[in-house]
Amino acid sequence: MKTLSENRCFGGIQGVYTHASDATGTDMTFGAFLPPKPSGAPVLWYLSGLTCTHENAMTKAGLQAWAAQSGTAIVFPDTSPRGAEVPDDDAYDMGQGAGFYVDATQGSWAQHFQMEHYITADLPETVFAAFDLDATRQAITGHSMGGHGALTLALKYPGRYRSVSAFAPICAPAASDWGTPQLTAYTGDPGAHDATRLLIDGAILPPCLIDTGTSDQFFDKLGTDAWAAALARTRSAATLRLQAGYDHSYFFVASFGADHMAFHQEHFT
Numbered sequence: 001m002k003t004l005s006e007n008r009c010f011g012g013i014q015g016v017y018t019h020a021s022d023a024t025g026t027d028m029t030f031g032a033f034l035p036p037k038p039s040g041a042p043v044l045w046y047l048s049g050l051t052c053t054h055e056n057a058m059t060k061a062g063l064q065a066w067a068a069q070s071g072t073a074i075v076f077p078d079t080s081p082r083g084a085e086v087p088d089d090d091a092y093d094m095g096q097g098a099g100f101y102v103d104a105t106q107g108s109w110a111q112h113f114q115m116e117h118y119i120t121a122d123l124p125e126t127v128f129a130a131f132d133l134d135a136t137r138q139a140i141t142g143h144s145m146g147g148h149g150a151l152t153l154a155l156k157y158p159g160r161y162r163s164v165s166a167f168a169p170i171c172a173p174a175a176s177d178w179g180t181p182q183l184t185a186y187t188g189d190p191g192a193h194d195a196t197r198l199l200i201d202g203a204i205l206p207p208c209l210i211d212t213g214t215s216d217q218f219f220d221k222l223g224t225d226a227w228a229a230a231l232a233r234t235r236s237a238a239t240l241r242l243q244a245g246y247d248h249s250y251f252f253v254a255s256f257g258a259d260h261m262a263f264h265q266e267h268f269t
């Protein structure tokens, strides 16, 4: 692992690091915020949305203030492998910047687009080797495509994350053009990576908090109604809040960051 930058931030350190990933076969860059007393701190994984790198949430979500206060480390991974040798697509929602947190099995995507393996194996291995953090206290969150990542990984890896939260998550990608084309191209099986489907099929949801804005310009792509129906149908305990007037932007994410940090803190203790 190589350090690209480290800046003092709310008494802790906001770092940016790069490492060689076996999963993606590329170098991957990630951000990590360490609170003022990092030894033994719990870890929150923050998965970003379409077009984002490790940097968007790190610079725009304002989570570090709350993480410093609660003594939580936050890791900000990239959203896909990158580089000249990595396949891409002209569409902003496909290819580089749009890994959808799954392991591709199809065509030219399969070689590098192994983001599920990266987020659940490669990156934790690197992070827990580099920093003295508490692997028994992990939680996961994300925005939009990253919310889809957080929900599906929490459902696919029971017991790993004590809690899950999401900002404007894509909840039903198999019924959305933010999901169906990409998951079909990557895996051939969108339903296997659809949080609503996984829940209906019996996966257990850890404690869950979701916020979505009523003025979200992408509301129709998110499948919030299908998710709400699945929560009711499976009688899964969860909090789903529709926030009046908020859109899809990082102004929305930043507005509810403190609530999400407090929610995860509750389940770390």
Ligand SMILES: N[C@@H](CCC(=O)N[C@@H](CS)C(=O)NCC(=O)O)C(=O)O
Residues within 6 Å of the ligand: 048, 049, 050, 051, 052, 056, 060, 092, 143, 144, 145, 248, 249, 250
């Ligand atoms: N570029 C796309 C939308 C992409 C988008 O809104 N991405 C969200 C996540 S889904 C984001 O976080 N963008 C980066 C940012 O706001 O910093 C469009 O204009 O239709």
